[in-house]
Amino acid sequence: MASLSDQQINLYNQKGYIAPINVLSKQEANEIRQEIETIEKKWPNALEGIGRNYVHLISPVFNKVCLNNKILDAVESIIGKNILICGTTLFIKNANEKGFVSFHQDAKYIGLEPHNWVTAWIAVTDANEKNGCMRMLPGSHKENLKKHEQKFDENNLLTRSQTIENVPLEKTEFVVLKAGQMSLHHPTVVHGSGLNKSNDRRIGFVVQSYIGSNVDQVLGKIYVQKARGEDKHKFHQYSNIPKALMAEEDILSWNKAKDELSKIFYIGAKKKGKY
Numbered sequence: 001m002a003s004l005s006d007q008q009i010n011l012y013n014q015k016g017y018i019a020p021i022n023v024l025s026k027q028e029a030n031e032i033r034q035e036i037e038t039i040e041k042k043w044p045n046a047l048e049g050i051g052r053n054y055v056h057l058i059s060p061v062f063n064k065v066c067l068n069n070k071i072l073d074a075v076e077s078i079i080g081k082n083i084l085i086c087g088t089t090l091f092i093k094n095a096n097e098k099g100f101v102s103f104h105q106d107a108k109y110i111g112l113e114p115h116n117w118v119t120a121w122i123a124v125t126d127a128n129e130k131n132g133c134m135r136m137l138p139g140s141h142k143e144n145l146k147k148h149e150q151k152f153d154e155n156n157l158l159t160r161s162q163t164i165e166n167v168p169l170e171k172t173e174f175v176v177l178k179a180g181q182m183s184l185h186h187p188t189v190v191h192g193s194g195l196n197k198s199n200d201r202r203i204g205f206v207v208q209s210y211i212g213s214n215v216d217q218v219l220g221k222i223y224v225q226k227a228r229g230e231d232k233h234k235f236h237q238y239s240n241i242p243k244a245l246m247a248e249e250d251i252l253s254w255n256k257a258k259d260e261l262s263k264i265f266y267i268g269a270k271k272k273g274k275y
């Protein structure tokens with residue numbers, strides 16, 4: 001059932017994002033962190049590079065988050081009741097590293113049309129100005145897709161370091177979240193994030209994105225799961241639902257999905273980045 005108030009929906013329409021929304025308890029957020037850190041210990045490098053994507057295919061803990069009713073109720077308010085999960089990404093900035101995200105619009109290289117989709121950024125740790133939370137340029141989603149320079153900076157957490165230049169920083173807004181809260185943002189809102197200057201990791205588990213079942217992938221192939229409602233369009237192949245962490249057959253599907261995603265991310269690129 002749609003849960004955002006008219007006021008929240010108006011704000012989303014006006015600014016291109018809405019935050020904070022309480023969705024998980026601190027304990028649930030911490031369970032996600034534990035799962036990430038277990039994988040990092042047992043399977044070093046598995047979550048690096050393209051491996052930070054589609055993690056809901058190899059972990060029941062991540063998968064459960066994508067199906068959380070509080071998240072889906074808010075998402076339903078924006079894209080309607082027929083909801084598919086088309087991807088997840090871990091955005092991790094470790095303390096004392098130089099990770100950042102240049103200003104960009106998600107819709108630029110992702111191939112999801114029409115734009116009946118929304119990205120849920122779920123805070124696994126607190127996210128604030130000090131540790132490099134996202135910052136949004138309110139209202140920018142109402143404009144067309146902008147020119148992005150391809151910079152291939154190895155500290156940039158975006159695939160090709162796609163960058164919109166000259167964003168007026170004084171007009172941007174920090175998206176401050178406590179662990180367990182989320183923000184929802186529009187496919188064309190301009191956003192990015194700065195360095196983590198704290199002593200702990202900053203972790204976002206990002207459903208990128210929830211799409212209406214009417215949304216097609218026009219650049220390649222994605223693997224979806226049904227979150228809610230009906231899929232009359234049947235544009236996409238369905239993925240497995242993981243029953244155990246890193247089960248062998250799930251790893252095979254994960255690898256296939258990551259390969260296809262990588263092809264989409266780098267269409268037309270002169271070279272490949274780290275992710």
Ligand SMILES: O=C(O)CCC(=O)C(=O)O
Binds near residue numbers: 121133208
């Ligand atoms: O985690 C970040 O700092 C940026 C994430 C982002 O760009 C996104 O979720 O679309």
